[in-house]
Amino acid sequence: DGKKRVYFNNPMWPGEAHSLQVESILFKGKSEFQEVVVFESTTYGKVLVLDGIVQLTEKDECAYQEMITHLPLCSIPSPKTVLVVGGGDGGVLSEISRHNSIEHIDICEIDQMVIDVSKEFFPDLAIGFEDPRVHLHVGDAVEFLRRAPRGKYDAIIVDSSDPVGPAQELVEKPFFETLAKALKPGGVLCNMAESMWLHTHLIDDMISICREVFKGSIHYAWASVPTYPSGVIGFLLCSTEGPPVDFKNPINPIEKLEGAVKHKKDLKFYNSEMHSAAFALPSFLRKEVKAL
Ligand code: AAT
Numbered sequence: 001d002g003k004k005r006v007y008f009n010n011p012m013w014p015g016e017a018h019s020l021q022v023e024s025i026l027f028k029g030k031s032e033f034q035e036v037v038v039f040e041s042t043t044y045g046k047v048l049v050l051d052g053i054v055q056l057t058e059k060d061e062c063a064y065q066e067m068i069t070h071l072p073l074c075s076i077p078s079p080k081t082v083l084v085v086g087g088g089d090g091g092v093l094s095e096i097s098r099h100n101s102i103e104h105i106d107i108c109e110i111d112q113m114v115i116d117v118s119k120e121f122f123p124d125l126a127i128g129f130e131d132p133r134v135h136l137h138v139g140d141a142v143e144f145l146r147r148a149p150r151g152k153y154d155a156i157i158v159d160s161s162d163p164v165g166p167a168q169e170l171v172e173k174p175f176f177e178t179l180a181k182a183l184k185p186g187g188v189l190c191n192m193a194e195s196m197w198l199h200t201h202l203i204d205d206m207i208s209i210c211r212e213v214f215k216g217s218i219h220y221a222w223a224s225v226p227t228y229p230s231g232v233i234g235f236l237l238c239s240t241e242g243p244p245v246d247f248k249n250p251i252n253p254i255e256k257l258e259g260a261v262k263h264k265k266d267l268k269f270y271n272s273e274m275h276s277a278a279f280a281l282p283s284f285l286r287k288e289v290k291a292l
Contacts, residue, residue, distance in 0.1 A: 010052070012162050013198050013229045018054070020044055020227065026121055031113035033166045038121045044227060046121055048089060050114070051165055057227045061091055061125070064233055065159075066270035067223045067278065069095035071235055072155045072190035073102075074250035074275060079154040080104065083182065085141040085170070086160035088114035093128025096157075098254075098263050106153075108137045108144040110166050127264065142169050145178035153183050158191040163202075171206060176213045185242030189214070193234035196222060196281075200288040206236055207291035215241035219248070220285075220292060221278035223269070235278070248279045 007017035021042040029036045037049040045058025056064070069092050073079050078101040084092050088109035096105055109115060115138070118126040129136065137144055141160070156179055160167040169175055179189055189210075194202055203220065210218050216239030225233045239245040253272045286292055 011164060012053075016229070018227070018229055020047060020054075020057075027117055029113055029117070031111050033111045034161075036111075036113050036117055038117055047227070048114075048117070048122065050161055053162060054227050055161065056089060056091065056122075056125075058122070060226050062268035063223050063225045064228070065091040065095050065125075066267055067221070067274070068092060068157055068159055068190055068192065068235055070098075070254055070270045071221055071237060071247070071275060071278065072157060072188045073099050074252045074254055074272075075237070075245055075247050076154060076186070076188055077251055079252075081153050081155075081184075082106070083108070083148075083153045083156045085145075085156065085158040086110075086167070087157070089118040089122055089125045090115075090128035091122075091125040092157055092159050093131060093134055094125060094264070095128075097128060097131045097133070098257060098261055100257070100261050102133060105131065105134045106137060107134060108139060108141045110138070110140050112138050124265070140166070142175055142178075145175065145182055148178065148182040150181055151184045151187075154187050156183060156187070156189050158189070160192055162194070171202065173209045173213065176209050180213045180238075180240055183240045185240055186216070186245065187240050187242070188245055188247075189236070189238045191236040191238075193220065193236040195228065195230040195232050196234055196285045197230035197232065200285065203234060203236075203285075204289045204291050207289060210236060210238045211291060214238040217245055217247060219279055220281060220289070221247075222281075223274075223278055248276050250275050 023040040027038040034051045047057045048055045084107040163171045222234040
Protein backbone atom coordinates (compact mmCIF):
# COMPACT_ATOMS: atom_id res chain seq x y z
CA ASP A 1 0.00 0.00 0.00
CA GLY A 2 3.03 2.28 -0.26
CA LYS A 3 3.16 2.96 3.49
CA LYS A 4 6.44 2.48 5.29
CA ARG A 5 5.81 -0.45 7.60
CA VAL A 6 7.73 -1.07 10.80
CA TYR A 7 8.71 -4.57 9.60
CA PHE A 8 10.87 -3.09 6.87
CA ASN A 9 12.87 -0.83 9.19
CA ASN A 10 15.65 -3.07 10.45
CA PRO A 11 18.83 -1.09 9.70
CA MET A 12 20.67 -4.32 8.79
CA TRP A 13 18.26 -5.06 5.92
CA PRO A 14 16.08 -2.03 5.15
CA GLY A 15 13.22 -2.67 2.76
CA GLU A 16 12.84 -6.35 3.47
CA ALA A 17 11.36 -8.55 6.17
CA HIS A 18 11.47 -12.25 6.85
CA SER A 19 8.74 -14.32 8.37
CA LEU A 20 8.04 -17.74 9.78
CA GLN A 21 4.65 -18.99 10.82
CA VAL A 22 4.27 -19.11 14.63
CA GLU A 23 2.51 -22.10 16.20
CA SER A 24 2.99 -20.85 19.76
CA ILE A 25 5.15 -18.47 21.78
CA LEU A 26 7.13 -20.48 24.33
CA PHE A 27 9.06 -17.66 26.01
CA LYS A 28 9.15 -13.90 25.93
CA GLY A 29 11.44 -11.88 28.20
CA LYS A 30 13.49 -8.71 28.36
CA SER A 31 17.05 -8.99 29.62
CA GLU A 32 19.37 -6.12 30.44
CA PHE A 33 20.65 -6.33 26.84
CA GLN A 34 17.87 -7.43 24.51
CA GLU A 35 14.43 -8.88 23.99
CA VAL A 36 14.53 -12.69 24.03
CA VAL A 37 11.80 -14.76 22.34
CA VAL A 38 11.45 -18.49 21.72
CA PHE A 39 8.62 -19.77 19.56
CA GLU A 40 7.52 -23.01 17.98
CA SER A 41 7.38 -22.52 14.22
CA THR A 42 5.30 -24.52 11.78
CA THR A 43 8.18 -25.77 9.63
CA TYR A 44 11.57 -24.97 11.27
CA GLY A 45 11.07 -26.32 14.80
CA LYS A 46 11.81 -24.04 17.74
CA VAL A 47 13.27 -20.63 16.98
CA LEU A 48 15.42 -18.29 19.12
CA VAL A 49 14.93 -14.58 18.38
CA LEU A 50 16.89 -11.65 19.87
CA ASP A 51 15.59 -8.12 19.31
CA GLY A 52 13.39 -9.41 16.49
CA ILE A 53 16.28 -11.17 14.65
CA VAL A 54 16.38 -14.95 14.20
CA GLN A 55 19.51 -16.37 15.84
CA LEU A 56 18.79 -20.04 15.23
CA THR A 57 16.12 -22.55 14.33
CA GLU A 58 16.22 -26.26 15.11
CA LYS A 59 16.02 -27.12 11.43
CA ASP A 60 18.96 -25.14 10.06
CA GLU A 61 21.21 -24.32 13.05
CA CYS A 62 23.44 -27.20 11.94
CA ALA A 63 24.66 -25.31 8.88
CA TYR A 64 25.81 -22.25 10.82
CA GLN A 65 27.12 -23.89 13.98
CA GLU A 66 28.97 -26.73 12.24
CA MET A 67 30.61 -24.41 9.71
CA ILE A 68 31.62 -21.66 12.15
CA THR A 69 33.23 -24.30 14.37
CA HIS A 70 34.88 -26.76 12.02
CA LEU A 71 36.14 -24.27 9.41
CA PRO A 72 38.70 -22.99 11.95
CA LEU A 73 39.25 -26.13 14.04
CA CYS A 74 39.86 -28.39 11.05
CA SER A 75 42.30 -25.85 9.57
CA ILE A 76 44.92 -26.26 12.30
CA PRO A 77 46.72 -29.47 13.26
CA SER A 78 45.77 -30.01 16.89
CA PRO A 79 43.66 -27.29 18.52
CA LYS A 80 43.92 -27.30 22.32
CA THR A 81 42.62 -23.99 23.68
CA VAL A 82 39.56 -22.31 22.20
CA LEU A 83 37.50 -19.20 22.97
CA VAL A 84 33.88 -18.72 21.91
CA VAL A 85 32.52 -15.16 21.86
CA GLY A 86 28.71 -15.08 22.14
CA GLY A 87 27.25 -18.49 21.40
CA GLY A 88 25.20 -18.58 24.62
CA ASP A 89 22.88 -21.26 23.22
CA GLY A 90 25.76 -23.78 23.51
CA GLY A 91 25.52 -25.08 19.93
CA VAL A 92 29.08 -24.11 19.01
CA LEU A 93 30.33 -25.63 22.28
CA SER A 94 28.72 -28.95 21.43
CA GLU A 95 30.39 -28.87 18.01
CA ILE A 96 33.79 -28.07 19.57
CA SER A 97 33.44 -31.08 21.83
CA ARG A 98 33.82 -33.36 18.79
CA HIS A 99 37.53 -32.46 18.78
CA ASN A 100 39.38 -34.68 21.21
CA SER A 101 42.59 -32.61 20.99
CA ILE A 102 40.82 -29.76 22.82
CA GLU A 103 41.80 -29.30 26.45
CA HIS A 104 40.23 -25.97 27.42
CA ILE A 105 37.22 -24.04 26.13
CA ASP A 106 36.37 -20.52 27.34
CA ILE A 107 33.05 -18.97 26.38
CA CYS A 108 32.15 -15.32 26.93
CA GLU A 109 28.44 -14.62 26.47
CA ILE A 110 26.96 -11.32 27.56
CA ASP A 111 23.43 -12.45 28.32
CA GLN A 112 22.61 -15.01 31.04
CA MET A 113 19.02 -15.09 29.77
CA VAL A 114 20.14 -16.62 26.45
CA ILE A 115 21.95 -19.38 28.35
CA ASP A 116 18.97 -20.09 30.65
CA VAL A 117 16.48 -20.09 27.80
CA SER A 118 18.64 -22.44 25.75
CA LYS A 119 18.94 -24.87 28.68
CA GLU A 120 15.14 -24.92 28.89
CA PHE A 121 14.14 -24.98 25.21
CA PHE A 122 17.19 -26.17 23.25
CA PRO A 123 18.68 -28.92 25.44
CA ASP A 124 20.39 -30.57 22.45
CA LEU A 125 22.46 -27.40 21.99
CA ALA A 126 22.86 -26.40 25.65
CA ILE A 127 24.34 -29.84 26.30
CA GLY A 128 27.54 -28.17 25.08
CA PHE A 129 27.85 -26.50 28.50
CA GLU A 130 28.13 -29.91 30.17
CA ASP A 131 31.52 -30.65 28.61
CA PRO A 132 33.97 -30.47 31.56
CA ARG A 133 36.47 -28.58 29.36
CA VAL A 134 34.04 -25.61 29.16
CA HIS A 135 34.57 -22.51 31.34
CA LEU A 136 31.69 -20.03 31.19
CA HIS A 137 32.24 -16.29 31.58
CA VAL A 138 29.12 -14.15 31.58
CA GLY A 139 30.04 -10.64 30.46
CA ASP A 140 30.87 -8.34 27.58
CA ALA A 141 33.42 -9.90 25.23
CA VAL A 142 35.03 -6.50 24.68
CA GLU A 143 36.01 -6.39 28.38
CA PHE A 144 36.89 -10.07 28.48
CA LEU A 145 39.33 -9.74 25.59
CA ARG A 146 40.93 -6.60 26.97
CA ARG A 147 41.95 -8.68 29.97
CA ALA A 148 42.75 -11.94 28.11
CA PRO A 149 46.31 -13.25 28.43
CA ARG A 150 48.46 -12.74 25.33
CA GLY A 151 48.78 -15.82 23.13
CA LYS A 152 46.36 -18.01 25.07
CA TYR A 153 44.21 -19.47 22.27
CA ASP A 154 44.73 -21.71 19.24
CA ALA A 155 41.35 -20.63 17.89
CA ILE A 156 38.71 -17.99 18.58
CA ILE A 157 35.17 -18.35 17.25
CA VAL A 158 33.10 -15.16 17.23
CA ASP A 159 29.49 -16.37 17.19
CA SER A 160 27.96 -12.99 17.87
CA SER A 161 24.79 -11.23 16.86
CA ASP A 162 24.56 -8.47 14.26
CA PRO A 163 26.31 -5.18 15.08
CA VAL A 164 23.19 -3.45 16.39
CA GLY A 165 22.71 -3.69 20.16
CA PRO A 166 25.25 -5.45 22.41
CA ALA A 167 27.47 -6.66 19.55
CA GLN A 168 28.13 -3.21 18.08
CA GLU A 169 31.76 -2.95 19.16
CA LEU A 170 32.56 -6.47 17.96
CA VAL A 171 33.13 -5.28 14.38
CA GLU A 172 35.50 -2.45 15.32
CA LYS A 173 39.27 -2.40 15.01
CA PRO A 174 40.13 -2.28 18.75
CA PHE A 175 38.19 -5.52 19.24
CA PHE A 176 40.01 -7.29 16.41
CA GLU A 177 43.32 -6.11 17.91
CA THR A 178 42.47 -7.79 21.20
CA LEU A 179 41.44 -10.97 19.34
CA ALA A 180 44.76 -11.08 17.46
CA LYS A 181 46.67 -10.53 20.69
CA ALA A 182 44.84 -13.34 22.47
CA LEU A 183 45.78 -15.84 19.73
CA LYS A 184 48.95 -17.92 19.61
CA PRO A 185 51.28 -17.54 16.63
CA GLY A 186 49.59 -19.53 13.86
CA GLY A 187 46.28 -19.31 15.75
CA VAL A 188 43.04 -18.74 13.86
CA LEU A 189 39.95 -16.56 14.12
CA CYS A 190 36.56 -17.46 12.62
CA ASN A 191 34.18 -14.53 12.79
CA MET A 192 30.50 -14.41 11.80
CA ALA A 193 30.63 -12.16 8.75
CA GLU A 194 27.10 -11.38 7.62
CA SER A 195 25.56 -11.77 4.16
CA MET A 196 27.27 -11.14 0.86
CA TRP A 197 23.89 -10.14 -0.62
CA LEU A 198 23.26 -7.45 2.00
CA HIS A 199 26.51 -6.35 3.59
CA THR A 200 29.39 -6.03 1.13
CA HIS A 201 30.37 -2.73 2.78
CA LEU A 202 30.53 -4.26 6.21
CA ILE A 203 32.44 -7.27 4.87
CA ASP A 204 34.88 -4.96 3.08
CA ASP A 205 35.43 -2.97 6.29
CA MET A 206 35.96 -6.09 8.38
CA ILE A 207 38.44 -7.56 5.90
CA SER A 208 40.34 -4.25 5.65
CA ILE A 209 40.65 -4.09 9.43
CA CYS A 210 41.75 -7.71 9.60
CA ARG A 211 44.38 -7.21 6.90
CA GLU A 212 45.96 -4.58 9.13
CA VAL A 213 45.62 -6.55 12.33
CA PHE A 214 46.32 -10.18 11.33
CA LYS A 215 49.64 -10.96 9.71
CA GLY A 216 48.76 -14.41 8.32
CA SER A 217 46.16 -15.35 5.71
CA ILE A 218 42.64 -13.94 5.43
CA HIS A 219 39.75 -15.65 3.65
CA TYR A 220 35.99 -15.29 3.32
CA ALA A 221 33.77 -18.36 3.32
CA TRP A 222 29.99 -18.74 3.28
CA ALA A 223 27.18 -21.21 3.73
CA SER A 224 23.48 -21.46 3.08
CA VAL A 225 21.29 -20.86 6.16
CA PRO A 226 17.66 -20.45 5.01
CA THR A 227 16.40 -18.53 8.06
CA TYR A 228 19.14 -15.88 8.08
CA PRO A 229 18.36 -12.76 6.01
CA SER A 230 19.00 -13.49 2.30
CA GLY A 231 19.56 -17.16 3.14
CA VAL A 232 23.33 -17.09 3.45
CA ILE A 233 25.87 -16.26 6.12
CA GLY A 234 29.58 -15.56 5.83
CA PHE A 235 32.61 -16.38 7.91
CA LEU A 236 35.83 -14.41 8.06
CA LEU A 237 38.87 -16.61 8.66
CA CYS A 238 42.14 -15.03 9.73
CA SER A 239 45.42 -16.39 11.00
CA THR A 240 48.15 -14.68 12.97
CA GLU A 241 51.83 -14.59 12.14
CA GLY A 242 53.43 -18.00 12.43
CA PRO A 243 53.10 -21.31 10.65
CA PRO A 244 50.97 -20.54 7.56
CA VAL A 245 47.40 -21.84 7.62
CA ASP A 246 45.93 -23.33 4.44
CA PHE A 247 42.27 -22.63 5.20
CA LYS A 248 40.96 -24.11 1.97
CA ASN A 249 42.43 -27.58 2.50
CA PRO A 250 41.73 -28.79 6.03
CA ILE A 251 44.86 -30.27 7.60
CA ASN A 252 42.79 -31.76 10.44
CA PRO A 253 39.93 -33.39 8.47
CA ILE A 254 36.73 -34.09 10.36
CA GLU A 255 36.35 -37.55 8.81
CA LYS A 256 39.41 -38.71 10.75
CA LEU A 257 38.02 -37.26 13.99
CA GLU A 258 34.60 -38.78 13.46
CA GLY A 259 36.19 -42.20 13.38
CA ALA A 260 38.00 -41.48 16.65
CA VAL A 261 35.27 -39.79 18.74
CA LYS A 262 31.74 -41.04 19.22
CA HIS A 263 29.61 -37.89 19.42
CA LYS A 264 26.03 -37.58 20.61
CA LYS A 265 24.82 -36.53 17.17
CA ASP A 266 25.91 -36.95 13.56
CA LEU A 267 27.12 -33.99 11.54
CA LYS A 268 24.31 -32.81 9.24
CA PHE A 269 26.04 -30.21 7.09
CA TYR A 270 29.79 -30.03 7.42
CA ASN A 271 32.28 -32.33 5.67
CA SER A 272 35.67 -31.73 4.04
CA GLU A 273 34.11 -31.09 0.63
CA MET A 274 31.77 -28.44 2.06
CA HIS A 275 34.77 -26.94 3.84
CA SER A 276 36.77 -26.37 0.66
CA ALA A 277 33.70 -25.37 -1.38
CA ALA A 278 32.79 -22.66 1.17
CA PHE A 279 35.71 -20.54 -0.04
CA ALA A 280 34.47 -20.31 -3.65
CA LEU A 281 33.23 -16.75 -4.12
CA PRO A 282 30.81 -15.23 -6.66
CA SER A 283 32.35 -12.73 -9.08
CA PHE A 284 30.28 -9.80 -7.80
CA LEU A 285 31.69 -10.31 -4.30
CA ARG A 286 35.27 -10.31 -5.56
CA LYS A 287 34.52 -7.07 -7.36
CA GLU A 288 32.61 -5.26 -4.60
CA VAL A 289 34.81 -6.28 -1.71
CA LYS A 290 38.02 -4.52 -2.64
CA ALA A 291 39.91 -5.89 0.35
CA LEU A 292 39.42 -9.51 -0.74
N1 AAT B 1 24.59 -19.58 17.93
C1 AAT B 1 23.50 -18.69 17.76
C2 AAT B 1 23.80 -17.60 16.90
C3 AAT B 1 24.08 -16.34 17.28
S1 AAT B 1 23.92 -15.95 18.91
C4 AAT B 1 24.84 -14.52 19.23
C5 AAT B 1 25.09 -14.33 20.74
O1 AAT B 1 26.04 -13.28 20.91
C6 AAT B 1 23.86 -13.95 21.55
O2 AAT B 1 23.62 -14.91 22.54
C7 AAT B 1 24.23 -12.59 22.17
O3 AAT B 1 23.73 -12.39 23.48
C8 AAT B 1 25.76 -12.68 22.16
N2 AAT B 1 26.45 -11.37 22.23
C9 AAT B 1 26.11 -10.21 21.62
N3 AAT B 1 26.95 -9.22 21.95
C10 AAT B 1 27.88 -9.76 22.78
C11 AAT B 1 29.00 -9.23 23.48
N4 AAT B 1 29.34 -7.94 23.37
N5 AAT B 1 29.73 -10.06 24.26
C12 AAT B 1 29.39 -11.37 24.39
N6 AAT B 1 28.33 -11.92 23.76
C13 AAT B 1 27.57 -11.13 22.97
C14 AAT B 1 24.48 -15.37 16.23
C15 AAT B 1 23.56 -15.34 15.04
C16 AAT B 1 23.99 -14.41 13.95
C17 AAT B 1 22.81 -13.89 13.18
C18 AAT B 1 23.18 -13.20 11.93
N7 AAT B 1 22.07 -12.46 11.36
